[in-house]
Amino acid sequence: MFGFILWLIGGWSHGEALAVVDDALLAAFSLTATVFAGLAARSAHGRIRVAWTALAIGLAGWVVGEIIWTYYEAVAHQDPFPSLADAGFLLFPVGACAALLLFPDDYSNLSLGRVLLDGLIVAGSLFLISWVTVLGRVHETDTYNNLDFVVSLAYPVSDVVVLTVAAMVLVRAKTSQRMILTLLTVGIACIAVADSAFVYLGSSENYSSGDTVDIGWAAGFLLITVAGAAGRVSGPAEEEPDELPGWASIWLPYAPLLLAALVTAAEPPGALKSGPVLLVALLLVAGVMVRQFLAVNENRKLLVKLADQARRDPLTGLANRTLLYERFEHAMRLRERDQISVGVMSLDLNDFKLVNDTFGHHAGDELLHLVAGRLASCVRATDTVARLGGDEFVILVEGNADAVHVVANRVAAAFDDPFLVDGRELVILPSIGLATADPDEPDLSVDELLRRSDVAMYAAKRSRSRGVQIFTPRLQSLRIDNEEPRRALARSPIVTGANQLELLGELRRAISRSELCLVYQPQIDLRTSQIVATEALVRWDHPRRGPLGAEEFLPLVRRYGLMGPLNDFVVNRALDDAQRWQEASVALPVGVNLFAPPLANLELPGVIAEGLADRGLGAGILTVEITEHLLLDNLEPMRTVLDQLRQDGVRIALDDFGSGYSALSQLCDLPVDQLKLDRDFIAPIVTDERTADVVHAVVDFAHALGLSIVAEGVEDAETEAQLRAYGCDLAQGYFYSEPLTCQELLDQLKTPTSTGSS
Structure with missing residues (x-):
């Protein structure tokens, strides 16, 4: 290339030889550019492949035009302008223009x-x-006739068009294509300048092959060749953010x-x-x-x-804090003027951190976007939904009190269906707090109203109750403490960061669809060796993991507020089975484990009494079992409920006694009828004399208080014999029977020899 430039500038050849060599070299340069454009098209994809193909076609036209020009000049010895060669030359700006328009841009x-x-x-x-x-x-x-003039005009006009397109495309090119388009644009500009110089010199009949003008064409083809080589080695175009x-x-x-x-x-x-x-x-x-x-x-x-x-949340498009406060101030002014109510709901997602930790922040963002869409669909045009950050949302509702509660219930119902996040169905529940500013509180500020809704939300989070928690002054004294469920969750063998959210959704569905089941551990009277009672144990027949014991999923139940629904299921199913036994002429008391917070619900005694009455069962058929640490840590809030249950005739048992650090003196104040000694307390009594003495003392002490004793986890005859010698009343464990279904237990009870150790 540089030799060609020096050769033209130096004028080292003249006449026909100069013209032939010049034409041959220009044909070679243009053919090389055509080949590299074709190779770039072959290695490219999509629109870029079509762009390189269009450029290769335009360059091929120029090659054909140069060959025809050479024929006229070297063989036919005729003036090649105008001729068929111009058709080939003018195909180049058409192909170049099409190619430039096909390259990815940023419009x-x-x-x-x-x-x-x-x-x-x-x-x-x-x-x-x-x-x-x-x-x-x-x-x-x-000099030119009409045809000459038209052809001469076609060159600069087509060059103006292609240069315009090149400039427009280059300044808005994607970053990945900018270098290639720069080479193409400069190359096309060189060819355009050469075209204009050719027409200018031709108008005065001063152009001949080998003129220095030809340097522009040669330089242009060289730059296009380099661009084609760069396009051949570059990878496929990637999506780039808008700039x-x-x-x-x-x-x-x-x-x-x-x-x-x-x-x-x-x-x-x-x-x-x-x-x-x-x-x-x-x-x-x-x-x-x-x-x-x-x-x-x-x-x-x-x-x-x-x-x-500036007033919108960038992720969800909802109002942000700035816009929310503007709408708040406006709503409070309308409240004073029109004597209407203003309601505000504070809402956050109970398991949002778990989504982020398990599936990544992209899944968390997707969930927030879906939640925002559902919330926006629940409100009216006059209401405002805002995201204050993280998983915290606020909803401002204007109107009468009925309208506020209608919207609140609609928001709570919006979470009934699972969310499809990252290809998974996730059951996500919110904690919702509602506070209302009525016209009779003229001095209530925006900040105070928001604070009240936050207090109600944290109360909902603490109780893990579904629905909307309405603010009342008594809520301000509540203390949030979820550490024990968190520790229990960490100890659960099947609950890990990778699967607990999926398992949680499955557990919620299993409880709501009554897909759990109860099995029954018989309790044996150590004096008669007969089955006299039973304990209900909840099981979950998981579709993939198989049968799961309560200890494997109870941490999830505690952590995520499912105790209420689970307790309801256990009590109702146990009473149904007790009714079935009674109809078969078998009256067998059944014990069920209940947990906080439902035990602090003052309506619980009435619910249980109604369940017993509906099935025609006496209150003595049911024993409510409460774990030791639960009762000792929360005695006062639950005493009223337990006292009412005992007054109604329901028996209360203290389960897992000996697994904690309670003092025997505390038993004097506990509202219980039965003491169940933990299996870890019972197991070593045959080999550990000190433990045996303690168990013996506890049995005597409980009897002195009028309590019956149940020994859990009895595994052998030696343990049974020693417990019988201590005066223990009842025993249960695999030594007598593994947990049985309702029908299996009924069949065993109907067998005349239904004894424990037999």
Whole structure:
């Protein structure tokens, strides 16, 4: 290439030899560019492959044109201009223009009108430059006939078009394509300058093959060859984030416009009055004015958009804290003026951190977006849904008290269906607190109303109750403490960070669909060796993990507020089975384990009494079992409930006694009828004399208090014999029977020899 340039500048050859060598080298340069464009097309994909193919076709046309030109000049010895060669040459700007338009660009942030106006201003400016430098001369010459003039005009006009497209594409090119497009644009510009110089020299019959003008074509093809080589090694186009328009994009129309003004200013005033110069100049002025109008209009829209974005949460599109407070202030003013209520709900997602930890923050963001959509669908146009950060949402409701509660119930119901996050169905429940500002509280501030809704929300979170927690003054004294369920959750063997959220959703569905089951551990009277009672044990037949004992999923139940539904299921199923036994003429007391917080529910005794009455069962058929640590830690809140249950005839048993650190003296104050000694307390009595003495003392002490004793986890005859010697009343364990289904236990009870150790 450099040798070719030096050869042309040095004039080391003349005449026909110069023309033949020049034509052959230009054909070789253009053919090389064609080959590399084809190779780039072969290695590319999608639109980029089509773009390189279009460029290769345009270059191939130029090669054919150069071959025809050489034939006319070297073989036929005829003037090759105009001829069929021009058809091949003019195919190049068509292919180049198509290729440039097919390369990925970044027009997403610009309006179509803005892009078209920029193109019009650039094209008009380049046309003025071309007219003053080349086209005007061609227009005034007498050398060309009509065909010559049309063909001569086609070169600079097509070059103006392709240069305009190149400039528009380059300044808005994707980052990954910018280097390749720069090489192509500079190469096309070199060819365009050479075309214009060719037409200019041809108008005065001063062009011949081997002129220094040919350097422009050679340089252009070299740059296109390099671009093709770069396109061949680059990978497939990747998605890139939208970028703000750069300074080159902003100043694009004005640079050629300024150059056109300088070029035309250098011309004599009279020369500008002929031809289309004045018309194009007027069009340019109009185009610039319209462009400025569009720019001002777009700026105004952007200001409005920015003002709205400043009041919106970027992730969900909901109102942010700023907009919420503005709406709040407005709502409170309307409350004073129109004497209406203002309700505010504070809401957060109980298991949101678990979603982030298990599936990643992208899943958490997806969940927040889905929650925002559901919340927005629950409210009216006059209400406001805001996200304050993390998983914290606030809903502002205006209107009468009934409207506030209707919206609140609608919001709670919106979480009944699972969320599809990252291809998984997740059951996510919220904690919702509601506070209402009624017209009779004129001095209530926005901050105080928000604080009340937060207090109610934390009360809902503490109780893990579904539905909406309404603020009352007594809620302010509640203490949030979920550490024990968290520790229990960490100890659960099947609950890990990777599966606990999925397992939680399955557990919720299993409880709501009554897919759990009860099995019964017989309790044996040590004096008669007969089955006299039974303990209900909850099991979950998991579809993938198989049968799961309560100890494997109770940590999830405690941690995620499922104790209420689980207790309801256990009590109702146990009473159903007790009714079935009674109808079979077998009256067998059944014990059920109940847990906090339902045990602090003052309505529990009434619910149990109703369940017994509906089934025609006496109260003595049911024993409520409570774990030692639960009763000792929460005795006062539960004493009223337990006293009422005992008054109704339901027996109370203290389960797992000996697993904690309670003092025997505390038994005097406990509202219980039965003491169940923990299996870890019973197991060593045959081999450990001190433990045996303690168990013996506990049995005697319990009997002195009027309590019956049940020994859990009896595994052998020696342990049974020793417990019988101590005066223990009842025993249960695998020595007597494994847990049985309702029907299996009934069959065993009907067997005349239904004894424990037999």
